[in-house]
Amino acid sequence: MRWLDTVRFKDLHPAMVLALWRIEDIYEAHGTELWMTSGNDGKHMEGSKHYSGRAVDLRTKTLKGVAAKRTIRDAAALALGPMFKVLLERSMKKEWEILHRLADGATPEFRRAFLKAVMASKADIPIGKMTAALNGGDFEVAFRLAVDAWEKNAGPWRNDTSRQLRDVLEKAGQAAEQFLPRSITASFDVTNPEAVRWAGERSTTLLDQVTVDTKRAIRRIIARSFREGIPVQQIARDLREVVGLTERQAESIVRYRSQILGLAARKTAGGDLQDAIKKQAGRQRIPARRGLTAQRIETLVDRYRQRLLRERAETIARTETMEASNQGQLQLWKQAVNSGLITESQTKRKFIVTPDDRLCDICAPMRGQIRGLNEPFVSPKNGAQRTVPPIHPRCRCAVGLVIQRQQRAQDVQFTQSQLNKAFGRKKFSILDSFDAAERADREADFS
Numbered sequence: 001m002r003w004l005d006t007v008r009f010k011d012l013h014p015a016m017v018l019a020l021w022r023i024e025d026i027y028e029a030h031g032t033e034l035w036m037t038s039g040n041d042g043k044h045m046e047g048s049k050h051y052s053g054r055a056v057d058l059r060t061k062t063l064k065g066v067a068a069k070r071t072i073r074d075a076a077a078l079a080l081g082p083m084f085k086v087l088l089e090r091s092m093k094k095e096w097e098i099l100h101r102l103a104d105g106a107t108p109e110f111r112r113a114f115l116k117a118v119m120a121s122k123a124d125i126p127i128g129k130m131t132a133a134l135n136g137g138d139f140e141v142a143f144r145l146a147v148d149a150w151e152k153n154a155g156p157w158r159n160d161t162s163r164q165l166r167d168v169l170e171k172a173g174q175a176a177e178q179f180l181p182r183s184i185t186a187s188f189d190v191t192n193p194e195a196v197r198w199a200g201e202r203s204t205t206l207l208d209q210v211t212v213d214t215k216r217a218i219r220r221i222i223a224r225s226f227r228e229g230i231p232v233q234q235i236a237r238d239l240r241e242v243v244g245l246t247e248r249q250a251e252s253i254v255r256y257r258s259q260i261l262g263l264a265a266r267k268t269a270g271g272d273l274q275d276a277i278k279k280q281a282g283r284q285r286i287p288a289r290r291g292l293t294a295q296r297i298e299t300l301v302d303r304y305r306q307r308l309l310r311e312r313a314e315t316i317a318r319t320e321t322m323e324a325s326n327q328g329q330l331q332l333w334k335q336a337v338n339s340g341l342i343t344e345s346q347t348k349r350k351f352i353v354t355p356d357d358r359l360c361d362i363c364a365p366m367r368g369q370i371r372g373l374n375e376p377f378v379s380p381k382n383g384a385q386r387t388v389p390p391i392h393p394r395c396r397c398a399v400g401l402v403i404q405r406q407q408r409a410q411d412v413q414f415t416q417s418q419l420n421k422a423f424g425r426k427k428f429s430i431l432d433s434f435d436a437a438e439r440a441d442r443e444a445d446f447s
Contacts, residue, residue, distance in 0.1 A: 001020060001024045001033075001034045001035075001036060002033060002034070002035050002036070003035065003036040003037070004035070004036070004037050004038075006038075006041055006042070007036055007037065007038060007039050007041060008039050008040055008041035009039055010040065010053075011040055011052075011053040012039050012040060012053040012056075013052075013053045013054050015054075015083075016053065016054065016055075016056055019080055019084060020034075020036070020056065022076070022079050022080060023058065023076050023079070023080075026072060026075045026076055026079060027072065030063070030068070030071070030072060032062045032063060033062070034058060034059075035058065035059035035062070036056055036057070036058055036059075037057045037058065037059050038050065038056065038057035039053070039056050039057075040052070040053050060072070067177065067187035073086050073087070094352070095176075095179060095329070095352055095398045095399070095400045096352050096353075096354050096396070096397070096398035098172075098175045098176075099172065099322065099325040099326065099329075099398045100354070100396065102168055102171050102172050102175065102321070102325045103168070103318065103321035103322045103325055106164060106167070106168045106317075106321045106324075107314075107317040107318055107321055108317075109164060110161070110164050110316070110317035110320060110321055111313045111314060111316075111317040113157060113160040113161065113164065114157065114244070114312075114313045114316055114317065115309070115310075115313050116157070117150075117153045117154060117156065117157035117244075118150075118243055118244035118309065118313075120153040121149045121150040121152070121153045121154075121243045121244070122149070122240050122241065122243055124149040124152060124153065125145060125146055125149045125239070125240045125243070126145060127236050127237065127240065129141075129145060130142045130145050130146070130236040130239060130240070131232055131233055131236040133145065134232045134235055134236055135232050139222050142222065142236070142239060143215075143218055143219065143222065146214075146218050146239045146240065146242075146243060147211075147214065147215055147218065149243070150211065150214050150243050150244075151211065154207055154210070154211060157207070158203050158204065158206075158207045159203075161203040161206060161207070161320070162199045162200050162202075162203035163199075164321075164324075165198075165199040165202055165203060165320060165321075165323075165324045166195055166196060166199035166324075168321050168324035168325055168328065169195050169198065169199060169324045169325075169327050169328040169331065170188065170190050170195060170328065171325075171328065172324065172325040172326070172327070172328025172329055173188030173190075173195075173328035173329065173331055173332040174187075174188045174190075174328075175328075176188070176328060176329040176332045176333075176401075177332065179400070179401060180332075180336070180401070181342075181403055184336060184341045184342060188328070188331070188332045188335065189335055192331065192335065194331055194334075195331060198327055198331070199324070202320070202323065202324070202327075206316070206320060210244065210316070213245070213246045213247060214242075214243055214244060214245070216246070216247035216250075217242045217243075217245045217246060217247050217249065217250035218239055218242060218243075218250075220247050220250045220251055220254075221235070221238050221239055221242050221250050221253075221254065222235070222239070224251065224254040225238060225254065228254065228257075228258055230257075234298075238253070241302070241305055242305075244309060244312060244313075245305075245308060245309060245312055246312065249308045249312065252308070253301065253304065253305055253308070256301060256304055257297070257301050260292065260297050260300065260301075261297065314394075315393050315394055318393075318394045319390050319393050319394055319395070322389060322390050322395060322396065322397075323388070323389075323390055325398075326388035326389050326390075326398060326399055327388060329388075329398075329399060329401075330349075330373075330387070330388055330399070333347065333349075333373060333401055334373065337373065342403065344372075344373050344374075346403060347372075347373050347401065347402070347403060348370050348371065348372060348373070348401075348402040348403075349370070349371050349372070349373060349375075349399050349400070349401060349402065350368060350369070350370055350399065350400045350401075350402050351366045351367065351368065351369040351370075351371075351377050351389075351397065351399060352367075352397060352398045352399060352400050353366065353367045353397050354396040354397065354398075358396070360392075361381065362379060362381045362382070362391055362392055362395075363389075363391055363392075363395060363396075363397050365379070365380040365381055366379060366380070366391070366397070370402065374387070377389075377391075377399075379391055
């Protein structure tokens with residue numbers, strides 16, 4: 001057994017020392033090391049048995065999944081007998097906090113995979129052939145050269161996306177175990193074919209959408225560039241650089257270049273030019289002394305284009321990881337229903353918004369909306385229907401499980417009947433830890 005440097009053993013009851021030896025054997029039998037995180041030190045609720053040396057906190061984060069933690073808890077309770085109370089505390093974190101943490105952790109890899117596919121596609125576009133096609137007026141050939149390069153690299157990206165979505169889904173399903181009622185011992189089944197099916201279908205849908213967006217962006221660049229009189233060589237480079245972007249982003253790039261060229265041609269005053277460019281690009285302010293040479297203009301356009309691509313990658317990554325996180329929760333609940341652990345007719349879902357200053361006017365009206373397990377949430381704002389968030393790109397909302405009162409009353413009654421057996425007897429407490437979540441209504445916990 002090991003312990004944190006802050007742990008105090010002074011005045012620890014002898015019975016607690018014996019109990020720790022027994023629990024250490026249980027931890028070792030499950031292949032993990034016992035860590036004590038608190039004795040009669042630290043801050044605890046008023047009247048806590050910690051202060052009399054009759055409670056300790058033990059680390060459980062080394063145990064994978066709530067099911068493993070519950071197994072340790074039950075084994076400890078059996079080994080120590082009725083004179084000890086062994087409880088597994090729940091996390092104080094909310095559902096949306098857990099999902100955000102999972103999405104935050106998965107976003108960088110998701111973003112890199114998309115950018116890698118885009119960069120590989122750009123490298124595969126033959127600029128010489130595309131320029132020749134544009135010179136000859138064969139716009140469809142130029143279009144196919146760009147699209148074929150994307151589709152060639154989109155397959156590996158789809159496979160990476162499917163794997164990443166499944167990883168996030170599984171982690172979310174396992175994390176959601178801690179929010180189930182105490183009497184429900186469901187654990188997320190990572191071998192469930194539903195997870196594989198969903199990840200495959202979702203990655204295919206995403207690929208199809210990005211492909212459609214890329215095709216529309218390429219056609220928009222071709223149409224606008226010729227109308228604006230942009231040289232063929234520049235159009236070919238623009239077609240290569242627009243891969244992965246949306247039609248709207250492609251349009252904004254063309255407008256940005258046109259605005260700079262128009263302002264420069266009219267010899268607009270430096271201050272006006274600065275303001276126009278800053279308003280359009282949202283970023284760079286051009287030092288007047290540097291002028292607007294052709295090379296400088298293309299440098300500014302390229303920077304703007306790269307920023308849009310990074311935003312596109314971030315939007316895809318954040319949206320898809322939150323989708324997978326919410327799906328992980330939903331699949332855990334469905335597995336619990338299929339196993340007979342909860343009844344679908346008594347199971348509801350509650351829409352949870354992220355309560356901060358970034359809450360948008362689309363999600364705010366959906367706060368607290370209650371729906372059945374397979375019933376979609378409906379946005380009062382635009383009528384959009386979704387089984388789980390996200391409701392819109394970069395949506396940060398989550399869903400919580402609601403068990404109807406009848407079933408929850410049975411859970412409470414069962415737990416209370418166990419505690420009633422100990423009334424009138426002096427009991428010791430061993431705490432088994434997840435950050436004290438419900439200490440206020442418990443005599444002691446196992447942390």
